[in-house]
Amino acid sequence: MVVKTTANDVATEKRTCVVLGGRGFLGRSLVARLLQLGGWIVRVADSSSHSLLTDPSVSDSLLSNALCSGQASFCHVDVRDTSQIIIVTKGADVVFYMEPTDLDIRDFYNCYMIIVQGAKNVINACRECKVRRLVYNSSADIVFDGSRDILDGDLSFICPGKVCFLLLQSDETLWNLVTICRLLTVLYFINVPIQFKDLLIDLKFQAEGLIRLANNIDGLLTCVLRPSNVFGPGDSRFVPLLVNLAKAGLAKFITGCGENMSDFTYTENVAHAHICAAETLDSRVVSVAGKAFFITNLEPIMFWEFVSLILGGLGYQRPYIKFPTWMVSCIVSLHQCRNDKLYNYSVSPHYMLQLASRTRTFNCSAAQNHLGYSPVVSMKDGIKLTIQSFSHLANDSFYTKYGNFNEQSKAEKMLGSGIVADILLWRDERRTFACFFTLVLVYCWFFLCGRTFASSLADLLLLVIVALYGHGILSSKICGFAVQEIPSSRFKVTESEAQQAMRSIAHTWNKGVRRIKSLAKGEDWSKFFRVCTFMAILSTVSCIF
Template identity: 90%
Template structure:
């Protein structure tokens, strides 16, 4: 006999769950997976407005359909208010607590109330409403203080207790409260510690990398660049939460009150991961290695100069440690006790993440780096003429000929043991004899034609003479303007630059002319060529050094007396106009100060 099953009967078979923080990065992924699996009535609880759920530009069709069918519902909940939590958790079988990740570390009180007090409120609400299971999303960061590498860290790894990042410290306290609440009034708890979560909707890692790339600072690798890290795709984290809830339902003693590391089970070099993300979005991959201490000094100078930090969600110094230390975790406990295994591989996760951030892609990348006809900066500096072709080794035969000629001249004047005047006289005598001898040669010698030197080669045109005079006049007038500017006593920084330049010129005079000429000769035929080949790397390093100098200058000015500081304000305003565009972008809040 067949029994017809109604929709109401199916609905009664479904279990009810609450996803606190369901509109956050991880919360969205968990809600989507619960709806995909079916068998769940999902209550999405978040402090965001309900309008975000119905806006087609930000909501997916799966959630929209679930809201219309009654499989999902939304409730505005502030975890700081326990009464609101009680309302949404009544009758629920399990609560998934996904706290917000976009908190402002400048507001300690608000962070404490949301993370620590929020955890207390969630525990008390679950106990009052007789909720059987509570799964809390923590972080693998709570066992990492940046002082040492972590290689295959397992559950026996001792938490440091002291953290450089305030949010990690608060999350550690919240995790402790969740675990201590296990098996009180029938409530079973479990804590998951995902490592370096990424994926579509990420509000921290990928946007930060893109902002750094736009500012020209993502070219740097902090540290050796060989450090390994565990990353976890967001859908795998959601899958781990569901596995934990299912296991708690079986009342497994080895799971209740415990914490488990969650990873993709595919450790990868940190900077390799960053390169894949940036390269997939069309940005230059990191390739310049910079010592960690150098970047840390720049960050410290910036923080000393600015009393109010930018809206960082994580401490910049902590981010530097994440980028330069090895951090891998043993996920076998989650595999054995929770039945967890990744549902999305690292390769597919990176691919899906890049596709989701296509709106941040650098569409002009291939145009910018594929235009090989564009002149380099070194070529423009040398005038884009014969001199540029010679010094940049565009014509190797001509370059070698010029270099060999200059070496002979160098030996003739400086290494022959004669005075400069006698060497010049001998050279002029040799040139005159050579020219006279060339002039009396026959037009053909042994069947070979002898080309005559046209007289035009020894003439200077009127336009060339005028151009030379204009260059001399321009240089003279420029020097006069600088002297007048110094005489007014307004630009003290220019004064110091002139003094330093004169001092360096004086120091150079201590060396012999032969040594100086040799240095200039080698420098001309190597420096421009090296700069032409590694223009991007050198410019990026120049920007980094300039940023450090600017921050150091600002720190020193703050230590000066008020009278001197006010005197230099006018000059600072003028200097701001000369700051490169990339450095101005670097100072924007979105770009932070963290260098990868």
Template identity: 65%
Template sequence: MVVTTAANDVECGDGSETRTCVVLGGRGFLGRSLVTRLLRLGGWFVRIADSSTQSLQLDPSAASDSILSSALSTGRASFCHVDVRDTSQIIKVTEGADVVFYMERTDLDTRNIYNCYMIIVQGAKNVISACQECKVRRLIYNSSADVVFDGSKDILIADESFSCPGKFPDVLIDFNLHAEGLIRLANNIDGLVTCVLRPSNAFGPGDTWFVPLLVDLAKSGLSKFITGRGKNMSDFTYAENVAHAHICAAETLDSQIVSVAGKAFFITNLEPMMFWEFASMILQGLGYPRPFIKVPTWMVAYILSLLQHIHEKSHFKINKYSPHYIIQLASRTRTFDCSAAQKHLGYSPVIYLEDGVKSTIASFSHLAKGSLFMRHKNFKEQSKAMKLLGSGIVADVLLWRNVKRTILCFLTLASLFYWFFYCGRTFTSSVAKLLLLVTVILYGYGILSAKIRFFAVKRISSSCFEIPESSVKSSLRSVSYMWNRGARHIKSLSKGEDWSRFIKLTIFLYILKWMLEYSLVVFVSSVVVFAFTAFVVYEQHEPVIDGLGLVLLYGIMASKELVRRSLPTPTASSHQR
């Protein structure tokens, strides 16, 4: 449902006057929404400037890209690759423009702090300089409501007078606040008037942060957990409403400079709701279960940190913000007073929250559980169970890829198990009888004629019983390496240098002693059954098992840390012995 208001930005789309605007970051999440809305309204020549891509790559099936394609063909839109770290590139694209919309970058690599600073902070300085040199009249900067949130306490209906914290848990937010301050300080200098907008929890089609994070957590089996009590409220803002607010700000800067210029305004959908109810709507719409298990915030923070650590080792970036900051967003109340934007900008949402959620879910249908895209993706990618087993014959057998081979292997192992453990003989006599049986079979096979009736008997080559010299050397090297490694571990234990290693060895020896004393037969049979069932079950329920495994891993590591703290620190004399 579309909300129409008197302050709607249709007044600038009557075609009687055409103005030129620049959308820096126009191919980002919010930048795309702003470009599409400007083109729909008419009355604007839109220059799209972005550094994330050298050329436009349009999707004809996407409505927004279809509009952009039409505008490019008629000259109402143009694209230019611009690096905000280079002032000369910004000047080229802003010359002759009436207004510059500076949208936030969402594709930054947070591991390169210097590059983030240069793009966000130095980039803001360069944009200001370019606007002043090109005599641009208006500059609107898209910031974020995150700049007043440090995670230490709840924020309840905060207005623009709410003081910003001194220290942020995430460096990107610190940079955004710095850039916001530069934009506001540049107001009314060299004829430039500025304005800052702070949307809260922006979402919508093309979202590169919130929805992908929820889907990643759902695939990891962690989306079923609710951080804290789950009653915290939050404000959300649909992307098209953010775009509408920018256009309102551009219009208002012309007529009500005193009440708008140099100021910041919170932008929301004016429909605060429980954070976890919103997340549940997205997840349920994509076919994933709603969160229902409430766990302490500190536990979820640790699990998410562990996930990020695993992903970083595989060169995968889980999200642009730190795990602890994400947990704070999900567990704290964050609502804002949007009355200043309503009063001074004439802003009012043009899309209800419920309709925005529906549009968002529809745009991410390719990530829905059971979608053709996900099935095709999963078919192409090897499962973790397959990778764990080496993706060879063993994996094919234990994952039942070839049923006949798997059954044959299982029956062979069951026969060997019976031969060694249930036949009533000792282990040595069982080995001797087995060798005798193999010798008789091989001898009998060897004296068979080359052809028995219509069947040709294929001879076994002697090379089948030979071991290559390289294999022997490799095996000896492996044995030598294991022996030396074990000797180093024993030496370390004798010096009392590593309590962690001592605890691990003690637990291992105790389990081994328990297995040998209790029943080796039960242990071996359990291992065989486990091998032929566990990997199949894991492959079918990978996300859930991974989630439970992380919780179990956290419990083990927490217990280990607790035991380690209670143990005495090795003395200096013990190191000198």
């Protein structure tokens, strides 16, 4: 006997969910994923004042059809108003609280009200409407303060905000939610060690603490996800920033050694993790409810290799020049002091610098074991889809169409692969810095001291003699440290070395004599003009100094 399923039966089987922040970068991906899976009636809630159907940027036919058929709906919700959240959450089984879409980093009060106060309002609305499950999208950034590398960090990794971390370990039933909110706010303003390099991360950490503390209050089960370095179509921060740097000619530089590893997460995998968390909240309350889970693509990659793949795919030159992190940090600090426009950045430049120069990898075994999470899109496919979605930002220049980014630059071809090239191209940072420091000392000693060249040279020789004599009379050990003796062979010149030096001097002298003879006979006019130009420049420089 075949039982036919009617449309009404299907409708009764569908569960209702609310996606707060459904028009944001991650919110869009979650909404699309829910509609693809089916079995969900999706309420898209956002602070935007107009419907998704009127948005020209939305080209997904699945979403458009769902909005027309009633499987999806849109509602304007301001998370600062609890009454608006209550209207959209009535009768919902799950609430997904994604990232806010309209934040002005220059307005601290507004950011605090949307992120922290918004989290409190969402919790209160869920409790009043008897919502069973609340899944909050946090960030792996909350455990990173830039002071050290994170290698395979797991849930035992202590956040920079130690006070809040200890509160989360305490008995939640002894704490009133309002009291905790007030305490977090007071701790923030009195500058107790809850300090982050970025304002939004600081506030998101406080919101995560509120979500976790609200678990198992009035039947509400909560879960927090911490995705690391999310990327994908619709990204409004990372990829556009890389493109802007490439257009300004700054994307060719690598900060630090360039070998630091990072975990990245494709946006569809983050959406999949949220759905896994919602599905398992009921069945595995002890291991999931009130917990936080790191989410990644499970494919750690070198940070600058990922940047190179994105920029190369969009037709821009890949980073290849390495600069020490401390030098870039000093340049950024000077730039900020001169312009005094720190709040024009959505993310602190110093925090971005730390992200680019530190190792940040996380262990997702907890999400795999307890949530049943595994990536649905690989890193290779995610990068490919991201590049395709940003094709409108691709470089259309001649160099992009016909150039080979793996070829050596003109400077590398001219300098070759010797010691001079290693120094000038920053291939060996220590040697480059040593040469630069030596040149600065020589310049100060011979040109800024006010003495003649002969007297400066005599003083330098005297200083060397005194230093050598002082080193010679030192004992073999000073305060437990051994003093190495300078072997006499360092001061000897072998006969072969002397002959080679004399041959070089004689060759240079004879070469110069031949050129002078050719100039005197008027055989080479181009050489004559080059010599005149060089002498004119040399005389001008000598007059300046």
